[in-house]
Amino acid sequence: MSPEISPVAEKHEGRAPMDLLRFATAGSVDDGKSTLIGRLLLDSKSIFEDQLEAVESTSQSKGYDYTDLALLTDGLRSEREQGITIDVAYRYFATPTRKFIIADTPGHIQYTRNMVTGASTADLGLVLVDARHGLTEQSRRHAVLLSLLRVPHLVLAINKMDLVDWDEAVYEKIHNEFTAFATKLNIPDLEVIPISALQGDNVVTRSENTPWYHGPTLMHHLEHVHVASDRDLQDVRFPVQYVVRPKSDAYHDYRGYAGQVAGGVLKPGDEVIVLPSGMTSTIEGIDLFDQEISEAFPPMSVTVRLADDVDVSRGDMIARVNNAPKPSQDIDAMICWMTNEPLRPRQKLAIKHTTRTGRAMVKDIQYRLDVNSLHRDQDTRELGLNEIGRVQLRTTVPLLCDPYAKNRTTGSFILIDEATGVTVGAGMINSGA
Amino acid sequence: MTQTHPDYQLSQLDQLEAESIHIFREVAAEFEKPVLMFSGGKDSIVMMRLAEKAFFPAKIPFPVLQVDTGLDFDEVLATRDNWVNRLGVRLIVASVDDAIKNGVVVDDGKTSRNRLQIGTLLNAIEEEGFTAAFGGGRRDEEKARAKERVYSHRDEFGQWDPKNQRPELWSLYNGRLHEGEHMRIFPISNWTELDVWHYIDREGIEIPSIYFAHERQVIKRDGMWLSLSDAVQPREGETVETKMVRFRTVGDKSQTGCVESEARTTAEIIDEIAIARVTERGATRGDDRFSEAAMEDRKKEGYF
Known part of the structure; x- marks a missing residue:
């Protein structure tokens, strides 16, 4: 080992260090989510000619009179055939200041499982609503899941503002309604932006149609939202x-x-x-x-x-020495269940937490959380596919854990079916005892 | 003592590096027999560098597997040997020619070498009993890859089932396997082509010289410049020209096209890519151009 202590930063010769932002989008094609992502990729010049040409020719062959930017993000042929998106897809684009990783989660099938997966690594969540319809059950569910996964920044993009004549009152109404709802959640940072993904208003360039809006464009916000303080720099783990x-x-x-x-x-x-x-x-x-x-x-x-x-x-x-997690075998956690066969008390599973692997037994399912109403169903005896609930586990090895609210790495775990080897649950620790 | 980062911020390249190193270490810790699939291309060289860093000062604790198509560029093989010798890792070469000879794959004269690699690769993985194979795939390369996991499960036939992928949350990777199954591991999933070039530039590491602009005898075919070689000879109506070119990807000689370029350094390549308008695969890989779903089909069969 060289005895010299050399600063890591010095290795970047001449090049401005670029920052990284991971964000999750959720919603259905109807909300214009795919169009918005296509717009971000196109306007940041992350789409290549051959990709655009492929999408243009597909649009034509489908008889559209416009280029369906949504086609840019429809990955697998089996999905294209069915016209739906079945899995989390990751997209990449960069501007001179930041690189972006989008976890693009589908709106329909396997909704919760995909959203939870995409949000687990996200710094920011992007929720889209259609200005004509306002907040829907789905947009509330998005916000609940992002809050549960402790995604620190949330953007509510009110899309299709062109279809409501850029009416400030529509924006205000949805804004207020969402703010009232968000008080019940953990959303430390919220930005509400009026946009038209199809026409590009307030996505990358400021719209002349919204003189009453003084906030940032979506791209400006993505480029400048401060994520450095989201990490825990106090507690050594x-x-x-x-x-x-x-x-x-x-x-x-x-x-x-x-x-x-x-x-x-x-x-x-x-x-x-x-x-x-x-x-x-x-x-x-x-x-x-x-x-x-x-x-x-x-x-x-x-x-x-x-x-x-x-x-x-x-x-x-x-x-x-004076700041260490307490080893614990009794874990109280929120669990998102991701497989058809329900989670039941007494069930035994493999658990992976940080770099530790052991077995866990379900001691009790305390309640099932209705992600639409936030109602806690205490009578439940099991958790079905895509359901979330509060669960008590007993583990064979002590977990060295923190509450998920404090540390998303030491507060999270996955559950694995020991017979199939499949990941069947995602856990966020409330506390260990 | 010097403070490394007064604001405790890592550049995006350092963040990507940290994530990839984490993946290498997880695999080395949890899998019985990992192997690194090394093509000699820039992505696999970045993987070698990351593996070198992950275990330093110890040697990389797994061997390197290369599928020899018999049509590899000499420059690529030379770079491979330099890397393998410098790091002192074991190199396993699985030859497509041998696989044809032994009846592992069938060369019907119509199938590309790239496609014959699939059977050769799967056979090598099975023969050696590898349980995890690192690949240099990136999610930005192609639409089908955008949904690929970092740990990509393959059944006992080496196939990928896109509808039945395991959810992948946080940085908690699930490496459970049944007998005969294996895992493809993609440590640079989140890197883009530009990230790879920035990293090669920053690390100052050796890549095959054909990535840089040089004079070469080429033939225009299907809108691509192919290098004149024993595998590529002019057909009727085609002429041999001398051009200043470079390769954006390295595959076998019969399939991999080059682009006209003056870029002689990594910095110049970065400038060139930053304004490039065609994806690297679309531009120079004949095998991906047959259909929009070409990659998806090959992946299901067990392609890298």
Whole structure:
């Protein structure tokens, strides 16, 4: 190891470091979602000529007199044949300031499962409503799921404003209605933007049709929304993924713990605790490839070396002595169920939490959450496909977890059917006891 | 002590790198027999770099598998050897010619080499018993790939079932397999072509020289420039021309076209791509152009 501490940032020679924003869109074709995504890709010049030509010729062969931008995002042939979108699709575009990853989730089939999947990694959620119809059950459901998944930023795009003559009163009514509804949810940041995806108003360029609107265009907001403070930089959480032991002549005694920082800032010299063993040590060094770095924070993938020869393996977690999660085998969580066979009490499943894998048993299903009304159905005995409920689990191994509201990495888990190997549930931890 | 990032912000390239390294480490920790599929192309070279970083100072803890079409560019094979030697990893070469000889795949004279690779690859995976195979696929390449998972499950026939994919949440990957099944792993799913080039530029790593502009004898066929070689000879009405060209992807010689270009450095390539109007596959891969669903069909069969 080079004894020099070299700043990571210096490696970017001359090029302005570009930022990354992941956002999830939800809705049906009727809301103009695919058209909006097509518009974002087109106006940011992320669509190539051959892609546009393919879409133009398909539009023509279908007898449309316009280019159906929605066709840009209809990926699989089986979907095109059925005219529906069946799965989460990821799209990419970039502007000079940011790169964007869109998790595009379909509106109809497998709705909740896909939305939860897309939202799980999103910094921002984009909910579309049709100005003519206002808030629908579906748009409320979008907002509930984004809130449940703790997506920190939400944009409500009121689309098809051209079809209501750019009426400010329509915008205000939907805005107010949504704000009232959102008070029941966890939505720290909300922006409501009047747009026309088809014509491009307020998507990338400011519309002359909305002199009464003083907020940003959608693209401006996506480019500038502040996401850096969304991470937890206070509480050190380092799930150990892999133990690096070269056993080569040059690195004979090297022993490093590789992982991706899930929370807090780690620095050489920090006193740390290894969970679940409770052994303490000091960070001797942090390596990023062949460089020693002075600090590591989320979402960096690094290798941590400890001063003492303590026993650390995959599934362990490095935290601070006075700020560590309590190992817990009784987990209280919201679970989204993703398979046909319902979740029932006493059921046994495999569980994966951070880098830890074990088994879990369903102790109790406390209630099923109606994502349309937020009503809690306490009489439920099971959770069906695409249902969400509050569940108590008992695990074979202690989980080193935090509430999901505090940390989306150490607060989440997946459930796996041990017979089929399929991912059947997604969990967000309320608390561990 | 120097503060690395006064604002605790990672550039998007660093974020992509961190995500990919995380994926490599998960696979190395959870799978019994991973392998990295190395084509010698820029995407697989980026994967090699990421794998190198993920396990440093230890060696990459899995071998590298290359499908030799028999029509590979010499420059690509040279770069492959340099990488493999520098990192000290084991190279397994699965040859399409051998597969034809052994009856693993059938060369009917009409099927492209690229397609024959599928059977050759699946056979190699089965023979060696690999449970996870890293591929350099990116979701921005093609519409069918946009719905591909990072962990893409393949049944015992090596097939992909797009309707039956496992949901993939947060960064919690599910690597459960049954006997005979394997997982394709796409660590650079979220990278775009431009990201790959920015990364190659930033890391200063070796890629095959055919990516850079050079003079070459070429033949125009189906609107593409194909390189004159033992596999590509002028047909009636076609003329051989000398052009300044470069390749945007590397496949087999009979299928991979080049584009006219003056870009001699990665920086110049980045400038060129930033204003390019045609996707890399649409421009230069004959095998993807037969139908809009070409890629989807090959993926279902077990293509990378």
